[in-house]
Amino acid sequence: MYRSEKRSLYRFLIFYLLSTLILFSVGAAIFYAYEKHHLLDQQRESLKLESGQIKHQLMLLHKEFSEKLPLFIKKPYQCALFDSDRQxxxxTFVLPPTIDFAQEYTTYNGRLTLVDGIEPYHLGVAYIVMQTPIDTKAIAHLREMLLLFILGAGLFFLAIGYFLGRLFTAPMRQSIEMMNSFIQDTTHELNTPISTILTNLELIETLHKCDAKKEMQRIEIASKTLSRIYDDLTYLKLNHTHKRDIQPLDFSNLLQERLLYFASAIEAKNIVLGDVITPDIIVQIDPDDALRLIDNLLSNAVKYNRQGGALEIILTAETLKIKDSGIGIEEKELQTIFERFKRANKSEGGFGIGLHIVYGIVQIYNFDITITSTLHQGTEVTILW
Amino acid sequence: MVKIMMLTTACVFLLFGNEQQVSPELENDCLRCHQTHNIPSEIIYRRYLLHYSSKETIKKKMVAYLTNPSKADSIMPPQFFDKFPPKEPNKLTQERLQQRVDEYILYFDINKKLYTPKEDK
Incomplete structure (x- = not known):
């Protein structure tokens, strides 16, 4: 799965699951409130039933009126009897601080209380106050079942969401595959002619004396630009499967070599090169990654530099700094400069993949990259390892 | 021996300790007449309970009736007076009458009679 496809799928799944979860939570909350009310109603009903039993007992005891009047109360119910003056x-239990005789049912301290009036007053009892602990087990069980239901529904909708997400991102996947296939075909077709041009240019320069030196130089620059684009595209295409060979690399030497490679382009633009390259700087990096990093930074610094501008390169044990005096980048563009196919300035050719590759490499090796730029004054790229 | 004496004392307390004792004044002023004429004082009290519930109201109604007895104000049904003659106005002072009524209510006190057996249903 491609990174962009994954990102889209995750975003879709998050929104889809969140909205489903909110919908189910609201439904479950309503159901919970209704069922809880129903369970409490059942407990109220049983309390009322027990109160009826006590009323019946009081009636019988009133008739007997013996020396001792036993009152049988089922567990876990508790009972209190009051006369018409509420005395x-x-x-059988510790009474709450206040009893609201006007309210039939009340809940206090996890207990359900019933105030039931009697008439006529058998044994002088005008009110029966019944109390029972609220059965929290049934409510807890209901809560557990609802949580399980939400969890089950979440998993079910996750599976559905994944399937739908894959379905929706299929066109995107096809487009990316088509683009990759196009890049693969193009790079394959470009390889042979570029190599032929560069080889023959070297042969002409070595074996034959050529009067058109400037024209030859332009052909060389153009061919090298093409060659670099080819390398970048190949690197991007192979990035998923490329196995890195991380080794101690003489970065100073590689940088010098690449400066020689860019020499024609630098010379063609009359760029004044100021380089401070500390010798024997060793960096743990894959040679291909190092090459792409240097080439892309140098290429940008040359390409976007002005005619007769300056190029400053500093390499130390901690940092690589490349500063040009070119067209610069707008501040708002700096936020998205590392995105693939992003081109801050379209005055020069290119695909907008250079800084994307640089950023990818920097992330792989946990380097730090900072870009500071002033429009029409130049750009400075600093990499810290 | 000591154990037997203690057990006997405990049994006596259990059997008679809770029983409400009748005061001699109540016996003289009220119950003697009831016993002589077989007037059921317990039934009368039960009817008071059934109709008025609270001790305060019962006391008020009893004092009112005993001060000025009439069939219309009696708690008992009219048929009761076919068997028992209507009571004559009381000669006791108000204070003494109120004391006797209090003792009468205390004698039948429900609060002390009600209990919950250990073996619940």
Whole structure:
């Protein structure tokens, strides 16, 4: 799966799951409230039933009126009896600080209380106050079941979302595959003619005396530019499967070599080169990655430099700094400069993949990169390793 | 021996300790007449309970009736007076009458009679 495809799929899945979760949570909350109310209703009903039993007992006891009046109360119910002046007659539990005789059902401290009026007043009892602990087990079970349901639904919708996401990103995948295939075909077709041009140019320069030196130089620069684009495209294409050979590399030597490679282009633009390259700087890096890093930074510094401008290169044990006096980059463009196919300035040719490759390499090796630029004054790229 | 004496004392307390004792004043001023004429004081109290519930109201109604007895103000049904003659106005002072009524209510006190057996249903 491609990175952009993955990103789109993740974003879709997050939004899809979040919206589904919100919808299900609202539904579950309504259902929970309804069921909880229903469970409490059941407990209220059983409390009322027990109160009815006590009323019946009071009626019988009133008739008997014996020396001892036993009142049978089922567990876990508790009972208190009050007369018409709300004075306590009898109680099996510690009464709450206040009892609202006008309210039939109340909940207090995890307990359900019923105030049930009696008439006529058997044994003088005008109110039966019943109390029972609220059955939290049933409510906890309901909560567990709802959580399980939401979890199950979440997994189900995750699977559905994944399937839908793959379906929606299929056109994107096809486009990327087509582009990759196009790049692959193009690079393959470019390889042979570029190599032929460069080889023959070298042969002409070595074996034959040529009067058109300037024209030859232009052909060389153009061919090298083409060759670099070819290398970049090949690097990008192979980036997924490329196995890196990270080794101690003489970065100073490589930088000198690449400066020689760019010499014609630098000379053609009359760029004043000021380089401070500390010798024998060793960096742990794959040679291909190092080549692409240097080539892209140098190429940009030359390409976007002005005629007769300056190019400053500093290589130390900690840093590589490449500073040009070119057209510069606008501040808002700096935010997105590392994106693939991003071109801050279209005055020069290119695909906009150079800094994307540089950023990719910097990320792989955990280097730090900073770009500072002033429009029409120049750009400075610093890499810290 | 000591154990047997202690057990006997405990049994006596258990059997008679909770029973409400009738005061001699209540016996003289009220219950004696009830016993002589077989007037059921317990049934009368039960009817008071059934109708008025609270001790305060029962006391008020009893004092009112005993001060000025009439069939219309009685808690008992009219048929009751076919068997038992209507009561004559009381000669006790208000203070003494109120004391006797209090003792009468205390004698039948429900609060002390009600209990929850250990073996619940």
């Amino acid at each position: 306590l007659i009898f109680s």
